[in-house]
Amino acid sequence: MSLAEPRTRASLMPLSDAIAAHVHDGDAIALEGFTHLIPFAAGHEIIRQNRCDLTLIRMTPDIIYDQMIGMGRAARLVFSYGGNPGVGSLHRFRDAVENGWPRPLEVVEHSHAGMASAYSAGAARLPFGLLRGYAGTDLAERNPQVAFVECPFTGESLTAVRALNPDVALIHAQHADQRGNVMLWGLCGVQKEAVLAADRAIVTVEEIVPALEPRPHAVVLPSWTITAVCVVPGGTAPSYAAGYSVRDNDFYSEWDAISRDRDRFVEWMGANVLAEVGTTAGKTPARTAS
Numbered sequence: 001m002s003l004a005e006p007r008t009r010a011s012l013m014p015l016s017d018a019i020a021a022h023v024h025d026g027d028a029i030a031l032e033g034f035t036h037l038i039p040f041a042a043g044h045e046i047i048r049q050n051r052c053d054l055t056l057i058r059m060t061p062d063i064i065y066d067q068m069i070g071m072g073r074a075a076r077l078v079f080s081y082g083g084n085p086g087v088g089s090l091h092r093f094r095d096a097v098e099n100g101w102p103r104p105l106e107v108v109e110h111s112h113a114g115m116a117s118a119y120s121a122g123a124a125r126l127p128f129g130l131l132r133g134y135a136g137t138d139l140a141e142r143n144p145q146v147a148f149v150e151c152p153f154t155g156e157s158l159t160a161v162r163a164l165n166p167d168v169a170l171i172h173a174q175h176a177d178q179r180g181n182v183m184l185w186g187l188c189g190v191q192k193e194a195v196l197a198a199d200r201a202i203v204t205v206e207e208i209v210p211a212l213e214p215r216p217h218a219v220v221l222p223s224w225t226i227t228a229v230c231v232v233p234g235g236t237a238p239s240y241a242a243g244y245s246v247r248d249n250d251f252y253s254e255w256d257a258i259s260r261d262r263d264r265f266v267e268w269m270g271a272n273v274l275a276e277v278g279t280t281a282g283k284t285p286a287r288t289a290s
Contacts, residue, residue: 010180010203010226015235018202018228019045027167028055028078030198031064034189035085036242040064041235042170042204044273047071057166059115059190063238063255066090067273070265072102078164079107080115087252091259101262108143114161118145119190121163122197128160135159169198172236173221174243175212176205180223183212186242192219201225204232206244 013021023029023046031039043064046054055076056065062085068074070092082090096105110118117129130149135157140146145162171191173184182203184191195201203226212220235241238248258268 009223010176010182010229012176012178012180012208012229012231015041015045015202015204015230015232016049018230019049019051022200022202022227023049023051023168023170025051026053027051028057028165029168029170030057030164030166030194031170032058032189032191032194033172033236033239034060035187036236036240036247037172037184037186037188037191038062038064038236038239039170039172039204040237040239041232042172042202042230043068044276047073047269047273048276057164057194059112060085061090061093063090063252066092066255066259067269069093069096069105070102070259071269074105075103076106076108078110078115080110080112084252084255086249087256089256091256092265095262108145109139110143110146110161111137111139114139114146114159115164116190116193118161118164119193119197121161122165123193126163128162130158130160133159164194164197166194166198167200169194169201170204171195171201172204172232172241174206174241175209176203176207176229176231177209177212180226180229181212182221182223182226182229183215183218184221185215185218188217188219192221195221195225200227202228202230204230204235206233206235206241207231 031043053075054073056074057078059080061079061082095101113131113133117131121129134140147160148157149160173182175183238251240247259265
């Protein structure tokens with residue numbers, strides 16, 4: 001949430017309305033969730049609404065970003081590791097980098113620790129994060145968001161990473177209450193940091209509950225950190241939400257073959273993503289002008 005904006009309670013609204021109101025062409029967006037709670041429904045709605053020229057930010061981009069890249073929605077990817085977990089490459093991501101299909105993709109690569117530090121700095125509204133890392137790699141040479149600095153107290157060489165401040169963070173959680181407070185539990189990644197670092201935050205949830213009941217290791221995001229809450233049961237599929245669903249491991253394996261072929265990919269997206277809910281979006285990937 002921008003520090004310049006007043007702190008207001010999150011609005012409860014349909015996901016399609018939240019994307020229409022708060023995600024714009026050219027935005028930098030972060031769809032975060034680690035292993036589970038991956039916000040597939042939000043990503044699919046962005047594809048359906050034909051948002052383009054996006055900067056996609058994610059620590060471990062997997063199938064949802066492969067789909068968004070393959071549909072031509074992304075101009076730039078800021079990431080640390082990309083792959084189909086337990087299976088192999090992201091073929092739409094790879095095709096965009098190697099062949100510029102359906103459009104060229106700029107990549108900004110970090111280490112996991114570097115990107116987590118950048119999110120934390122963004123959440124604290126600091127200009128950069130510090131860590132011991134990147135030394136001995138060529139990432140610093142290839143990434144202008146990384147620089148080596150000298151500690152003013154010890155003289156030690158440290159690594160600075162420019163803060164990440166997405167225009168929009170999109171996450172999935174299990175519960176929200178009527179006031180818009182959100183709680184997620186299970187294996188957590190950087191969802192809290194992404195929300196606090198972003199100007200706007202959209203959260204899809206499994207259900208609205210009368211009150212948030214404390215759970216071990218849960219993360220609670222107060223309503224004033226969130227822009228919109230959207231009830232989307234099963235909004236993580238084919239990922240999962242601990243306590244609500246299980247991971248569709250077969251689909252992750254099937255995606256490897258689906259995504260290898262451009263025509264098969266486009267056909268699958270048309271039938272399984274664009275065809276869901278009425279949409280005026282075209283059924284071919286967006287391309288840049290030649």
